[in-house]
Amino acid sequence: MKNIVIGQYAPGKGFFYRLDPRTKIITVVFLMVAVFLLESILQVSIALFVTLFLMIIGKISIGRVAKGLRPLFVLLLFTFSFQIFLNREGALLLSQPMNIGLYSLLGVLVLTVLWRLLARFKKFKGLLFLFWLAGVYALFAYLPAIGPIFKVFDFEIYESGVVTSIFVVVRLLIVISLSTVLTLTTKPTDLTQGLESLLRPLKRLGVNSDDFALIISISLRYIPTILDEANKIMLAQASRGADFNEGKLVEKVKQIVSLLIPMFIIAFKRSEDLADAMESRNFVPGKPRTRIHELSFGMTDLVTAIFTVLVFAGAIVLRVLP
Amino acid sequence: MAIRFRQVSYAYPGYGLGNYDAIKNITLDIAAKGEFIALVGQTGSGKSTLAQHMNALIFPTEGTVEIFGKIVGPKRDRTIKYNELRRKVGLVFQFPEYQLFEETVEKDIMFGPMNFGVPEEAARKMAWTALDLVGLGPTYLKRNPLNLSGGEKKRVSIAGILAMEPQILVLDEPTSGLDPRGKATMMDLFKSIREATGKTIVVITHDMDLVYEYMDRVLVLDKGTLAFDGTPDELFRKPNLETLHLDYPATIRVLSAVAKDLGIAVDIYQKDVAAAVSAIQKAVRP
Numbered sequence: 001m002k003n004i005v006i007g008q009y010a011p012g013k014g015f016f017y018r019l020d021p022r023t024k025i026i027t028v029v030f031l032m033v034a035v036f037l038l039e040s041i042l043q044v045s046i047a048l049f050v051t052l053f054l055m056i057i058g059k060i061s062i063g064r065v066a067k068g069l070r071p072l073f074v075l076l077l078f079t080f081s082f083q084i085f086l087n088r089e090g091a092l093l094l095s096q097p098m099n100i101g102l103y104s105l106l107g108v109l110v111l112t113v114l115w116r117l118l119a120r121f122k123k124f125k126g127l128l129f130l131f132w133l134a135g136v137y138a139l140f141a142y143l144p145a146i147g148p149i150f151k152v153f154d155f156e157i158y159e160s161g162v163v164t165s166i167f168v169v170v171r172l173l174i175v176i177s178l179s180t181v182l183t184l185t186t187k188p189t190d191l192t193q194g195l196e197s198l199l200r201p202l203k204r205l206g207v208n209s210d211d212f213a214l215i216i217s218i219s220l221r222y223i224p225t226i227l228d229e230a231n232k233i234m235l236a237q238a239s240r241g242a243d244f245n246e247g248k249l250v251e252k253v254k255q256i257v258s259l260l261i262p263m264f265i266i267a268f269k270r271s272e273d274l275a276d277a278m279e280s281r282n283f284v285p286g287k288p289r290t291r292i293h294e295l296s297f298g299m300t301d302l303v304t305a306i307f308t309v310l311v312f313a314g315a316i317v318l319r320v321l322p
Numbered sequence: 323m324a325i326r327f328r329q330v331s332y333a334y335p336g337y338g339l340g341n342y343d344a345i346k347n348i349t350l351d352i353a354a355k356g357e358f359i360a361l362v363g364q365t366g367s368g369k370s371t372l373a374q375h376m377n378a379l380i381f382p383t384e385g386t387v388e389i390f391g392k393i394v395g396p397k398r399d400r401t402i403k404y405n406e407l408r409r410k411v412g413l414v415f416q417f418p419e420y421q422l423f424e425e426t427v428e429k430d431i432m433f434g435p436m437n438f439g440v441p442e443e444a445a446r447k448m449a450w451t452a453l454d455l456v457g458l459g460p461t462y463l464k465r466n467p468l469n470l471s472g473g474e475k476k477r478v479s480i481a482g483i484l485a486m487e488p489q490i491l492v493l494d495e496p497t498s499g500l501d502p503r504g505k506a507t508m509m510d511l512f513k514s515i516r517e518a519t520g521k522t523i524v525v526i527t528h529d530m531d532l533v534y535e536y537m538d539r540v541l542v543l544d545k546g547t548l549a550f551d552g553t554p555d556e557l558f559r560k561p562n563l564e565t566l567h568l569d570y571p572a573t574i575r576v577l578s579a580v581a582k583d584l585g586i587a588v589d590i591y592q593k594d595v596a597a598a599v600s601a602i603q604k605a606v607r608p
Binding site: 229232233235236237238239240241242243251255257258261262265266269 | 437
């Protein structure tokens with residue numbers, strides 16, 4: 001419970017930290033669109049290098065961004081494998097007959113058990129997974145066809161499959177890295193202030209950006225508090241014998257109820273208190289407010305804007321040109 | 323000894339700033355019967371963290387806690403039924419809001435025993451006994467625990483733990499937020515529970531008057547280390563309690579002022595108001 005970090009903001013110094021949040025939000029949106037306009041694998045590779053280069057200039061540790069990518073690793077892997085296996089266009093690169101039989105399935109089972117046993121060594125997790133994958137492939141492909149065979153099929157990889165899978169994954173990588181850079185270098189409060197300022201023109205359409213920004217910043221502010229509270233409730237109920245790890249389903253439901261009801265009560269009480277505190281400091285909904293930190297554009301914003309316009313224009317030109 | 327702490331440290335994981343040591347290298351023993359222990363220290367000194375180790379709610383980062391013969395170390399041990407330990411050492415949290423959730427007081431008190439597999443009828447009996455023990459009458463049984471006053475909620479939350487029939491009772495600031503009369507009633511309640519059952523009771527508190535008047539052992543935590551373990555008499559006879567971020571009980575403060583400013587030779591170490599008054603009387607009219 002304690003390991004959940006909401007808002008990945010990491011304090012630091014560098015180019016991106018000095019930028020106005022509005023510039024950052026618009027830039028990230030335009031760069032993402034630009035990346036989606038690119039068509040060839042060469043172009044996206046260049047875009048990836050440019051992204052990495054920008055991170056180095058901005059003194060953002062690439063390891064930190066990579067850490068942010070970790071939860072999305074499964075998604076990337078899925079995208080990659082779907083593209084590579086299901087795309088059947090272009091030249092045939094590899095064709096390997098595979099036998100799924102009793103012995104090869106048993107082999108896979110043994111391999112999986114071995115893999116899970118070795119999973120304690122967290123350092124080599126990635127390497128172990130690759131070994132497992134290679135082992136499974138070798139078992140299906142090269143084990144002599146002895147014993148009962150359930151199914152025989154050809155494992156095929158086509159050129160266009162490889163190209164599109166790399167293309168899609170690189171494109172996703174860029175998009176995710178860009179948004180990670182944004183959340184890594186911008187405080188949640190600045191982010192909402194930026195959004196509020198950007199959405200202000202929508203007021204004519206009846207969307208109140210002030211309220212919207214307030215809602216977002218209050219929710220962000222209270223997520224850690226509520227998590228902390230949930231943790232305390234869990235401990236309090238655990239000391240009354242509610243074991244959230246073990247027990248039958250019926251007991252579990254009861255135990256979750258014992259967690260949820262105090263949480264709701266405390267959350268409602270907190271929001272009432274907050275409303276009172278805000279009103280006692282003269283907050284009136286819908287009335288304009290002044291700010292301690294006014295947003296302002298500077299030279300760095302101008303440079304970034306020019307860079308973004310150039311990149312965006314370049315992407316359009318590449319797309320339109322035959 | 324029912325609970326033995328051996329060089330226990332606990333660190334809360336921190337972000338960027340490294341870990342935060344809540345308690346450091348604590349070694350102490352607590353007997354299963356007859357002790358009435360106060361756990362004191364300034365805010366943030368690690369009292370609650372220490373208390374949560376007593377029923378294995380959290381595991382030490384270093385060292386071991388032995389609870390009724392089961393050794394709790396940094397790692398979860400599959401052979402230990404932690405739930406059993408939580409039944410033997412009942413821990414009442416500071417805020418009753420964190421645990422009250424049922425629609426009637428009776429059901430809420432029954433939640434604990436029923437989690438430990440006590441049949442419904444027996445759990446109901448236990449709830450009645452526990453409610454009686456905390457001094458609330460049977461009229462409370464069918465009331466909604468969320469509509470009670472602060473003091474009543476506290477009593478119901480204590481009854482919720484007492485109904486589990488723990489061998490040791492640990493209470494995190496049971497007197498906070500109560501008026502002076504409520505505090506005294508609460509302490510008298512613990513005294514009567516102790517006299518009736520002989521259970522060891524550990525109370526976290528900031529109130530030195532209560533410590534001096536009621537308790538027979540004090541543990542002082544200062545910035546996560548165990549700074550003192552002994553009787554209140556020993557503690558309050560120390561000259562520089564400020565270094566431990568503690569205050570003297572009101573009786574000692576008043577009597578020492580009387581002795582110093584009025585020049586009356588009086589024994590300043592008196593546990594309650596009545597004793598203080600008779601000490602002054604004795605000094606003035608021998």
